[in-house]
Amino acid sequence: MIIIKLIRWLLILILFYFIICNIIIFIYAHQKPAANADTLVVLGSQVVGTPAQAPLTLQIRLNTAFNYLQANPNTKVIVCGGRGSDESATEASVMADYLIKKGIQSSRVYLEDRSRRTAQQFVYANQVLPLGKTVVVTNDFHILRSIMLAKRSNIDDISGLSAPLSYSNFDKYIAMIREPLALLNSWLFDHPLDYVETKNDN
Numbered sequence: 716m717i718i719i720k721l722i723r724w725l726l727i728l729i730l731f732y733f734i735i736c737n738i739i740i741f742i743y744a745h746q747k748p749a750a751n752a753d754t755l756v757v758l759g760s761q762v763v764g765t766p767a768q769a770p771l772t773l774q775i776r777l778n779t780a781f782n783y784l785q786a787n788p789n790t791k792v793i794v795c796g797g798r799g800s801d802e803s804a805t806e807a808s809v810m811a812d813y814l815i816k817k818g819i820q821s822s823r824v825y826l827e828d829r830s831r832r833t834a835q836q837f838v839y840a841n842q843v844l845p846l847g848k849t850v851v852v853t854n855d856f857h858i859l860r861s862i863m864l865a866k867r868s869n870i871d872d873i874s875g876l877s878a879p880l881s882y883s884n885f886d887k888y889i890a891m892i893r894e895p896l897a898l899l900n901s902w903l904f905d906h907p908l909d910y911v912e913t914k915n916d917n
Contacts, residue, residue, distance in 0.1 A: 736895035743862065744855035748783070748876040752790050753847030755780055755876075756840050758833060758861060759796020759806035760854075767804035769813055772854060772886050777813050779878035780852045784819055790850075792819070793843055795827040795836040833861060834905040837868035848872045855879040856890035860898045868907040 757780045760773040769777060784792055792814065796806025807828040815821050827843050830836045840846060849870055851861050858875040865873045880887040 733892070733895050736898060737891055740856055740859050740894060740898075743859040743875065744877040744879065746858070746875055746877075748850045749848060749872075749874045751787050751848075752850040752874075754840075754844060754849050755783055755787075755790050755792040756837065756846065756849055756851045757792060757794045757810060758836055758851065758853040758857065759794070759810065759830065761799065762796075762802050762804065762806050762809045765803040767802060767809045769809055772880065772884065773806075773810070774813070775880065776852055776854060776878040777810055777817075779876060781814060781817050781819065783850065783852070783876055784814070784823070791823050791825060791844065793825045793827050793840045793846075795830055795840055797829050797831050799831065832905075833857075834864050834901065834907045835910050837865045837870050838907045838910045841868065841870065846870055850874050850876050852876045852878060854886075854890070856887070856894045860894065860901050863898075864901060864905060864907055867905070 757776055760776065761770070762768060762773065763770050780792060784790060794807045794810035794814070796810065798805040805826075805828040807826040811824045811826055814824055825843050827836065827840045830839050837846075849865070849872060851858070851865060851873060853861050853875070855877040858877050862873055862875055880890075
């Protein structure tokens with residue numbers, strides 16, 4: 716009987732964590748990005764197909780980035796993401812090509828094409844180009860964790876620009892389950908500055 720009560724309370728606590736976490740994620744997703752940033756950092760996401768293309772969720776990030784770059788013509792952009800084992804090109808190369816085809820000058824676009832995880836992207840991006848005042852672009856559910864990891868990477872002048880997913884997009888519902896777990900994992904185990912020493916790794 717005691718075990719059943721403990722299990723019941725554990726399930727209640729887990730449910731409470733997911734609810735509170737998603738509320739905080741929602742609040743962070745609605746923050747205002749700084750204007751006239753030195754650098755816009757667009758976080759990578761899996762690309763699909765051969766030749767590789769940006770899926771809808773990543774296109775939403777890139778369209779949001781494009782709108783900011785159009786409104787802030789002095790801002791440079793770093794697109795992030797290496798090549799996974801199931802990808803035919805680096806995420807960064809696909810993202811750069813997407814933005815350039817939409818009309819962003821190639822001289823404004825920088826590639827960070829080594830990272831495999833969010834925890835690596837700010838550290839490696841800062842090695843490509845000193846970030847300065849930074850706005851990070853990612854999907855709404857990802858803003859909170861991204862800003863936490865940016866600050867752990869010593870990027871203090873950081874704000875988020877949310878690329879919101881529609882409630883008709885199934886990825887949004889997956890994120891409501893996955894992201895609280897990923898946030899807890901990152902809070903406990905992700906220490907981005909550990910990657911500084913791997914700058915010259917292949």
